[in-house]
Amino acid sequence: MRAPVTMTQAKPLPLRKQQKNYTRQRLLQVSRELFVMHGTHGTGIDDIARAAGTSRATVYTHFTGKPDIIRELLADMWDRGLARAEDFDALPDVSAPRVRAWLEEVLAGWDNYADSTKVVLRDMPADAQAECQTRIEAQAAALVATRKKWMHFTEDEARRRAFLLLQQLHRSLLAWYYGGWQQDREALIATLTDIWCATLQPQR
Numbered sequence: 001m002r003a004p005v006t007m008t009q010a011k012p013l014p015l016r017k018q019q020k021n022y023t024r025q026r027l028l029q030v031s032r033e034l035f036v037m038h039g040t041h042g043t044g045i046d047d048i049a050r051a052a053g054t055s056r057a058t059v060y061t062h063f064t065g066k067p068d069i070i071r072e073l074l075a076d077m078w079d080r081g082l083a084r085a086e087d088f089d090a091l092p093d094v095s096a097p098r099v100r101a102w103l104e105e106v107l108a109g110w111d112n113y114a115d116s117t118k119v120v121l122r123d124m125p126a127d128a129q130a131e132c133q134t135r136i137e138a139q140a141a142a143l144v145a146t147r148k149k150w151m152h153f154t155e156d157e158a159r160r161r162a163f164l165l166l167q168q169l170h171r172s173l174l175a176w177y178y179g180g181w182q183q184d185r186e187a188l189i190a191t192l193t194d195i196w197c198a199t200l201q202p203q204r
Contacts, residue, residue: 024062027052028076031069036115040066040123067125074120074128078135080109085142085166094149094200100193106169107189114177121174136166152202161199168195 030052034043045066049056063069084106091098110117140162144150150158169192175181176188 023054023058027054027059027062028069028072032073032116035119040070040119070120070124071128073116074124077113077117077120081135081139082142084109085139086145088143089145094197096193096197099196100189103189103192103196107173107185110173110177118178136170137163139166149200165196165199
């Protein structure tokens with residue numbers, strides 16, 4: 001009798017690799033906390049090593065210096081944004097309640113990382129600044145990936161609308177979190193919901 005076919009389980013990472021990944025993530029988390037408390041200029045590699053309970057040499061094993069750490073924190077920020085865009089694409093529909101719930105999750109994510117995001121955006125290396133548009137374009141592509149919610153638009157029009165929605169959302173949240181733009185949170189989410197739902201409707 002033929003044995004049943006079973007799915008092959010993913011091979012666990014070697015212990016050394018797991019330890020290396022843990023150390024890297026620990027250094028990033030400690031750097032994030034120190035940058036928020038003291039700024040990037042007020043935080044040295046020795047400070048990061050000491051707070052992480054490791055050596056200066058270990059820090060340099062994982063990163064070339066503070067600019068490299070900032071790039072990694074920025075990459076993490078963009079990866080979270082990409083995941084949110086993928087979540088939007090996975091929504092079963094674009095009714096106002098679902099879009100609003102998604103926007104509330106976006107703001108909750110900003111709440112969790114608002115302080116560190118402010119630091120890394122302010123002190124990002126020049127080469128990382130050039131990535132911003134490319135990263136938003138990637139999020140726009142994820143937003144329309146399955147085309148389920150955008151079938152009434154051409155592919156170019158769908159991408160254009162997605163990109164503009166994300167640009168507007170990012171700029172609005174930057175102004176609200178860091179620019180002193182005084183707006184009631186619930187009213188802001190309600191207005192953004194209206195804008196997103198209207199932009200997703202077929203053209204008249």
